[in-house]
């Protein structure tokens with residue numbers, strides 16, 4: 505886990521659930537509920553990392569490992585904490601963790617209009633590989649599918 509004087513990244517714990525659910529409601533039109541988040545704590549394939557500052561959750565990233573293909577299921581930073589490198593720190597943590605498990609790739613979906621997130625992912629080397637038409641609701645929008653290859657030898 506990373507740490508500096510003001511903020512640290514730790515795995516999701518039960519004490520974070522209410523704050524993460526609150527951020528979900530503030531940031532997304534289809535938020536994860538507290539019960540969905542609690543279920544993630546029991547899911548051996550899921551990994552959530554939260555960035556805390558002063559005991560408060562500022563952002564988080566989550567992944568799901570499907571046989572070495574790691575899906576980034578969520579990334580969010582509170583609006584008042586954006587543009588300070590928090591998402592980059594969180595995604596770095598998720599990518600490093602995926603690499604450490606021997607995963608061969610990471611994938612994600614993102615709204616086509618979500619320029620900040622697409623720029624974030626491109627900065628890590630994620631490349632657009634396809635579209636999922638009308639994937640999102642509220643509002644309806646296509647998803648851009650992006651992939652980051654971690655290993656070129658997936659059969660080894």
Ligand SMILES: CC(C)(COP(=O)(O)OP(=O)(O)OC[C@H]1O[C@@H](n2cnc3c(N)ncnc32)[C@H](O)[C@@H]1OP(=O)(O)O)[C@@H](O)C(=O)NCCC(=O)NCCS
Pocket residue numbers: 531578579580581582585586587588589590591592593613614615618619620621623624625627
């Ligand atoms: C996307 C999001 C997670 C970025 O969080 P953040 O902590 O502000 O991002 P960072 O400060 O770490 O920025 C890292 C890079 O992302 C890109 N980026 C972030 N915000 C951006 C913006 N508003 N416009 C353009 N690029 C942006 C830049 O490339 C940035 O690097 P730079 O600062 O060197 O230019 C945040 O805006 C957010 O929570 N959005 C709502 C939830 C969301 O859309 N999640 C993604 C779902 S797929």
